[in-house]
Amino acid sequence: MSLNIIVLAKQVPDTRNVGKDAMKEDGTINRAALPAIFNPEDLNALEQALRLKDANPGSTITLLTMGLPRASEIIREAIYRGADTGIVLTDRTLGGADTLATSYSLAQAVKKFGNYDIILGGRQAIDGDTAQVGPQIAEKLGLPQVTYAEEILDLKDGKVTVKRRLESGVETVVAPLPCVVTVNGSAAECRPRNARRIQKYKYAVSPSEKEKLSDDLKAVVEKRPYLNLQEWSAAYVDADPQQIGLAGSPTKVKAIENVVFTAKESRTIENNDTELEDLVKELIANHTIG
Amino acid sequence: MTDNNNLIVYCEYEDGKVADVSLELLTKGRVLADRLGVKLEAVVIGDKLDNIEEQIFPYGTDVVYKVEDKRLYPYTSNPHAAVLINLFKEIKPQICLMGATCIGRDLGPRVSSCLHSGLTADCTALEIGDHKDPKTGKEYTDLLYQIRPAFGGNIVATIVNPDCRPQMATVREGVMKKEIKDPAYKGEVVALDAGKYVKPEDFVVEIIDRHIEKSKVNIKNSPIIVAGGYGMGSKEGFDLLFDLANTLGGEVGASRAAVDAGFVEHDRQIGQTGVTVRPKLYIACGISGQIQHIAGMQESSIIISINNDPNAPINTIADYVITGNVEDVVPKLIKYYKKNSK
Numbered sequence: 048m049s050l051n052i053i054v055l056a057k058q059v060p061d062t063r064n065v066g067k068d069a070m071k072e073d074g075t076i077n078r079a080a081l082p083a084i085f086n087p088e089d090l091n092a093l094e095q096a097l098r099l100k101d102a103n104p105g106s107t108i109t110l111l112t113m114g115l116p117r118a119s120e121i122i123r124e125a126i127y128r129g130a131d132t133g134i135v136l137t138d139r140t141l142g143g144a145d146t147l148a149t150s151y152s153l154a155q156a157v158k159k160f161g162n163y164d165i166i167l168g169g170r171q172a173i174d175g176d177t178a179q180v181g182p183q184i185a186e187k188l189g190l191p192q193v194t195y196a197e198e199i200l201d202l203k204d205g206k207v208t209v210k211r212r213l214e215s216g217v218e219t220v221v222a223p224l225p226c227v228v229t230v231n232g233s234a235a236e237c238r239p240r241n242a243r244r245i246q247k248y249k250y251a252v253s254p255s256e257k258e259k260l261s262d263d264l265k266a267v268v269e270k271r272p273y274l275n276l277q278e279w280s281a282a283y284v285d286a287d288p289q290q291i292g293l294a295g296s297p298t299k300v301k302a303i304e305n306v307v308f309t310a311k312e313s314r315t316i317e318n319n320d321t322e323l324e325d326l327v328k329e330l331i332a333n334h335t336i337g
Numbered sequence: 338m339t340d341n342n343n344l345i346v347y348c349e350y351e352d353g354k355v356a357d358v359s360l361e362l363l364t365k366g367r368v369l370a371d372r373l374g375v376k377l378e379a380v381v382i383g384d385k386l387d388n389i390e391e392q393i394f395p396y397g398t399d400v401v402y403k404v405e406d407k408r409l410y411p412y413t414s415n416p417h418a419a420v421l422i423n424l425f426k427e428i429k430p431q432i433c434l435m436g437a438t439c440i441g442r443d444l445g446p447r448v449s450s451c452l453h454s455g456l457t458a459d460c461t462a463l464e465i466g467d468h469k470d471p472k473t474g475k476e477y478t479d480l481l482y483q484i485r486p487a488f489g490g491n492i493v494a495t496i497v498n499p500d501c502r503p504q505m506a507t508v509r510e511g512v513m514k515k516e517i518k519d520p521a522y523k524g525e526v527v528a529l530d531a532g533k534y535v536k537p538e539d540f541v542v543e544i545i546d547r548h549i550e551k552s553k554v555n556i557k558n559s560p561i562i563v564a565g566g567y568g569m570g571s572k573e574g575f576d577l578l579f580d581l582a583n584t585l586g587g588e589v590g591a592s593r594a595a596v597d598a599g600f601v602e603h604d605r606q607i608g609q610t611g612v613t614v615r616p617k618l619y620i621a622c623g624i625s626g627q628i629q630h631i632a633g634m635q636e637s638s639i640i641i642s643i644n645n646d647p648n649a650p651i652n653t654i655a656d657y658v659i660t661g662n663v664e665d666v667v668p669k670l671i672k673y674y675k676k677n678s679k
Contacts, residue, residue, distance in 0.1 A: 147456075150450060174487075182443060182447045213439045219546035300496055304492065304493050313642075313657065314657050315658050318661030318665065336561060
């Protein structure tokens with residue numbers, strides 16, 4: 048059985064490696080100083096999609112992402128690893144969205160996309176760590192959800208069997224298709240890029256990127272449909288302007304503060320036997336240990 | 338606009354025992370409800386809920402809603418979401434708190450999406466305060482300030498839901514303190530008919546296998562924690578920390594980077610995306626001290642930092658700084674402890 052698989056992914060600033068130059072003097076984030084990466088758990092989700100495709104030849108994987116036009120970078124990344132194509136949902140009016148407005152916008156794009164069997168995505172994105180968009184999309188589409196997925200064990204007869212990784216154990220569940228599955232970071236790592244696919248798809252571009260190509264390259268892209276990624280606007284997915292962006296977000300950011308910890312007066316202990324033994328004796332004497 | 342509606346906590350339980358995180362939220366919820374002059378309510382959904390309210394009342398809970406049906410245990414998303422959605426339409430709570438657990442983080446978004454209510458994940462502080470919309474100038478009193486780290490813990494954001502109800506937030510285990518208000522506190526039990534809140538077609542996902550183990554790791558309640566960072570280099574590198582922890586009668590914790598690298602299991606992770614701890618003694622070994630880690634251990638009574646780098650950020654909040662190799666220092670601490678303790 049060939050499947051129509053949607054993988055939800057996000058291009059995120061790499062918050063795991065925040066250097067000193069990442070924060071501006073006024074305490075706000077200098078986004079330009081942070082590299083934009085493929086959200087790690089979305090790569091775990093992509094791997095599960097690729098395994099479904101391996102098991103079900105003829106399946107297609109479409110990456111769906113919402114963000115700036117440059118988010119087409121992660122679509123190419125996904126294609127190099129085995130995805131088929133991708134859509135960037137991009138529009139100025141989508142900016143400033145909280146998780147609810149984001150999930151509404153993405154759910155509208157999924158509706159526009161139409162025929163799909165399963166939607167996969169990472170559990171959460173590292174720039175917000177909320178894990179809310181997956182379940183909210185499921186609710187907006189009226190679909191069941193399976194969160195914290197570690198492995199898709201089986202997919203047949205319109206049902207998917209999934210192993211979930213919980214705080215205190217594992218659970219195996221069966222859900223009817225279509226459904227939304229969010230994948231945990233403990234799932235299998237994504238396979239690497241494939242050299243032949245890089246060759247074939249390096250000029251896969253979105254319409255706005257195509258505009259910037261030379262005439263020769265533009266002609267190449269136009270001759271090959273598989274090199275044309277899609278860009279969708281809010282209007283194209285019939286999004287209600289009242290439910291997207293800042294206007295569609297029930298949560299508002301009231302204040303943002305830089306994190307400052309109060310420094311303590313530290314005592315320096317030299318790394319020698321006398322001082323270390325004295326420290327241990329002191330901790331025993333004041334009943335901290337022992 | 339004043340809101341006289343109540344505050345409700347969704348209580349999780351396993352093996353007939355209400356989860357610590359739910360009791361922590363009831364403790365916080367009582368404080369917030371007093372500030373607002375409203376009732377503290379709780380909702381428990383599941384099976385075999387006999388007398389479960391006795392665990393909930395002592396935290397100052399005024400009303401416990403019980404929704405009992407054998408199909409409602411173990412937890413699945415749609416049925417629990419349906420119960421909350423329908424219950425909230427009826428009782429219109431102004432605030433709903435849930436644990437930022439696998440259950441709360443699965444359930445909260447589904448409920449908030451349906452009610453269009455707004456939800457803030459993983460709050461580290463909750464307060465009541467006023468708000469003025471910067472654009473419209475409209476003023477709001479007594480909103481829930483949902484305070485949470487963002488951007489990998491590099492900033493702290495205060496989030497409000499001015500217009501939508503309930504204002505929903507999740508909080509991780511250990512972030513709030515659990516404190517009984519009055520062991521004799523008694524509220525009202527409201528038993529609800531599950532059939533009115535959940536439809537047969539909500540039971541779409543079937544659990545075919547479930548292995549829940551009591552977590553063997555109990556870092557939250559350990560008075561002594563020996564924590565390692567990415568600098569420990571490997572699983573084997575952590576063996577030394579287990580030796581020290583066993584010698585001192587403590588537990589081993591870890592930074593997010595060490596957990597991500599697979600050196601130790603996830604239940605040992607300390608920080609904003611792990612557990613918050615307040616031990617008597619915290620020994621940080623090879624931990625540089627990313628903000629997100631410090632936020633989860635800064636309330637420790639005594640902090641010792643062992644690090645090669647004299648300028649490691651964690652040193653600024655440490656009581657004792659030992660500059661040196663962990664491999665070098667830790668065996669000496671073990672040796673001198675054995676020598677000097679009785």
